[in-house]
Amino acid sequence: MTEFTPLMSFAGGLLIGLSALLLMLTWGRIAGMTAIIGGILPPLGRDWSWKAAFLAGAILAPAALSMAGHTVEYAVPVSTTALIVGGLIAGIGVTFGSGCTSGHGICGMARLSRRSITATATFMAFAVATVFLIRHVFEVTI
Template identity: 80%
Template sequence: MTEFTPLMSFAGGLLIGLSAVLLMLSWGRIAGMTAIIGGLLPPLDPDWKWKAAFLAGAVLAPALFVFAGGTVDYDVPVSAAALIIGGIITGIGVTFGSGCTSGHGICGMARFSRRSIVATLTFMAFAFLTTFLIRHVF
């Protein structure tokens, strides 16, 4: 288990929200990471340059944080096989749900999209159920 840090969590949420708003204002696009990453796979999306910059920022930001003196302490409490299986299941859900948690949960709900609200409620319900089953049943 990781320690809950309300200030850092709040700051992280603000930065995620700010990046989504800035992307919508500047490019008129939704910050759904699945679509952003998908646009970088062959054949390249016409908008591949801003998608590459957005993804580079998401990857480099933690490195810059550590370089500036911050610490990143995390623990992955599951095996590599569980991560791979979870990734495959998530990929299937993203395909059938027409988007990912960032696209639906952050951007879609902020736009009051009914489809995004239903999608977010669905994946949150299954996240709670899966966590309960893995930690308390299995």
């Protein structure tokens, strides 16, 4: 079970929203992590520099917190195989959904995009159904 941390969660949400807002205001781009990661892989496009900087911030900020003494305990309660299968399924969803949860859920919904609202509702419905099936139908305890 993950520890309930409402203040840290709220602060994290504010920082995610702020970074998405600043990216939109400064570069006119949406903070969809899939497109950002794809943009730093060869062949490099003309936008690769800001994408690399955005990803560096996403990696270095938690590293800086860790070096400052703030640690978050976590556990991965599934096998490596399950993580790989889940990643492949998410990749398929990103492809068919024309974007990821950050692009649709954070940025698209903030812009009141019908496509993003529909995509996010679909993500959430499948997440609820998956948890229900795993915990209550198949009775897998994690």
